[in-house]
Amino acid sequence: MRPKNLAKEEAIRTVALQIITEEGLENLSMQRLAKAANVSPRTIYIKYENKEDFLIKLFIEEVLGAYEQAVLENFSPELGFAEGVKKIWLNTFQYLTQNRPSFALLQYGKSSPLLNQAYQKAGIRQGQFFAPIHRFLESHTAAGLIRNFPPDVHRALLFSPLLDLISEYFDYQSRPTQLITEDLVLACCEAVTKGMLT
Amino acid sequence: MRPKNLAKEEAIRTVALQIITEEGLENLSMQRLAKAANVSPRTIYIKYENKEDFLIKLFIEEVLGAYEQAVLENFSPELGFAEGVKKIWLNTFQYLTQNRPSFALLQYGKSSPLLNQAYQKAGIRQGQFFAPIHRFLESHTAAGLIRNFPPDVHRALLFSPLLDLISEYFDYQSRPTQLITEDLVLACCEAVTKGMLT
DNA sequence: TTTATTAGTAAATAAACGTTTACTTATTTA
DNA sequence: TAAATAAGTAAACGTTTATTTACTAATAAA
Numbered sequence: 001m002r003p004k005n006l007a008k009e010e011a012i013r014t015v016a017l018q019i020i021t022e023e024g025l026e027n028l029s030m031q032r033l034a035k036a037a038n039v040s041p042r043t044i045y046i047k048y049e050n051k052e053d054f055l056i057k058l059f060i061e062e063v064l065g066a067y068e069q070a071v072l073e074n075f076s077p078e079l080g081f082a083e084g085v086k087k088i089w090l091n092t093f094q095y096l097t098q099n100r101p102s103f104a105l106l107q108y109g110k111s112s113p114l115l116n117q118a119y120q121k122a123g124i125r126q127g128q129f130f131a132p133i134h135r136f137l138e139s140h141t142a143a144g145l146i147r148n149f150p151p152d153v154h155r156a157l158l159f160s161p162l163l164d165l166i167s168e169y170f171d172y173q174s175r176p177t178q179l180i181t182e183d184l185v186l187a188c189c190e191a192v193t194k195g196m197l198t
Numbered sequence: 199m200r201p202k203n204l205a206k207e208e209a210i211r212t213v214a215l216q217i218i219t220e221e222g223l224e225n226l227s228m229q230r231l232a233k234a235a236n237v238s239p240r241t242i243y244i245k246y247e248n249k250e251d252f253l254i255k256l257f258i259e260e261v262l263g264a265y266e267q268a269v270l271e272n273f274s275p276e277l278g279f280a281e282g283v284k285k286i287w288l289n290t291f292q293y294l295t296q297n298r299p300s301f302a303l304l305q306y307g308k309s310s311p312l313l314n315q316a317y318q319k320a321g322i323r324q325g326q327f328f329a330p331i332h333r334f335l336e337s338h339t340a341a342g343l344i345r346n347f348p349p350d351v352h353r354a355l356l357f358s359p360l361l362d363l364i365s366e367y368f369d370y371q372s373r374p375t376q377l378i379t380e381d382l383v384l385a386c387c388e389a390v391t392k393g394m395l396t
Numbered sequence: 397t398t399t400a401t402t403a404g405t406a407a408a409t410a411a412a413c414g415t416t417t418a419c420t421t422a423t424t425t426a
Numbered sequence: 427t428a429a430a431t432a433a434g435t436a437a438a439c440g441t442t443t444a445t446t447t448a449c450t451a452a453t454a455a456a
Binding site: 200203238 | 435
């Protein structure tokens with residue numbers, strides 16, 4: 001049996017992320033992807049059932065896993081609230097600003113019905129993903145340190161401003177000076193943290 | 199000269215918003231839109247140059263204008279900080295939860311390169327849009343009441359959690375009970391407000 | 397070394413895409 | 427009432443889409 005050429009599989013995935021980042025998800029076609037990855041269209045269909053299957057697997061296996069790992073690096077649910085939130089913010093900011101394709105796909109996950117399905121499947125809102133953060137928030141809530149909100153609401157308050165700042169980071173990347181610096185992000189982190197306290 | 203049939207123009211726009219809301223921007227094709235609006239494809243091209251022109255005008259003229267008006271209703275830059283933020287939050291929450299197509303298009307504006315252009319064109323980040331809110335934030339910053347951040351950053355802290363909560367509102371709409379109530383939103387508003395104070 | 401089996405290719409498929417062509421209809425104005 | 431003109435239609439345009447067909451290439455097991 002002829003063995004799989006793993007380099008081709010990888011080329012398909014990385015070229016796909018490149019096209020999505022530079023020209024948007026709507027400009028990624030299977031034929032174009034195949035040509036850019038120096039591969040026959042049929043080769044993509046060896047591993048993936050169809051385009052939808054490909055995108056969902058690209059999202060879950062290539063993006064979400066690495067993202068979660070980066071965000072949780074050196075984080076522990078036992079950390080103090082301010083310290084834990086700061087760690088999460090710094091990890092997220094540093095990882096996503098250095099991995100634009102991941103950020104682009106995460107943003108698409110919020111609007112595209114197709115990728116939104118993948119989100120649900122990955123259990124982001126159910127807390128299977130980022131479980132340590134879930135526990136972290138629950139324990140500090142139980143201790144009465146932070147306001148008693150449902151987990152989804154905690155997540156909205158904690159993460160959405162940060163993702164918005166990262167979006168602005170990329171907007172300003174094409175201009176003479178960068179508005180969104182790490183110091184500024186840490187100041188925002190402090191503001192968000194303070195607001196959540198009881 | 200044969201007069202324009204305004205009902206057809208309106209049908210095109212409302213049917214487009216319907217399709218985008220229910221099946222996503224990526225499933226809106228000109229031929230499909232024409233058929234669903236009971237119109238010949240050519241009719242769309244009487245008013246709009248091409249698909250891009252149509253979407254941008256739909257976004258700016260149909261969505262952004264009404265959205266800004268709703269958000270700013272009974273708002274004044276002279277209001278106290280907590281009071282002003284609360285008014286904005288309530289206006290936004292009430293309007294967008296009742297106008298899902300507007301919310302859907304606003305979300306697409308963040309990921310789709312095409313609509314993102316429209317955002318920039320409308321000057322959302324430059325403060326031409328929502329100018330009263332811009333003045334509101336500037337004066338309270340100058341007075342030393344809230345932290346001294348750039349306007350884009352203020353906007354990220356203030357609005358992004360709210361939009362995330364509205365997104366969750368729609369997620370929960372298909373389930374037995376609604377998680378995101380007006381009371382909960384107001385409690386979050388209080389948290390965000392508190393965090394922004396110096 | 398042959399056979400079986402999967403990887404991979406080039407080219408083709410039907411369907412859908414955005415847009416246009418060729419034409420008809422409805423209305424105003426002269 | 428007739429001429430002028432823009433609105434609107436049905437059908438088609440060439441292109442691109444996702445996917446498949448028919449085939450070749452490469453390797454492991456026999």
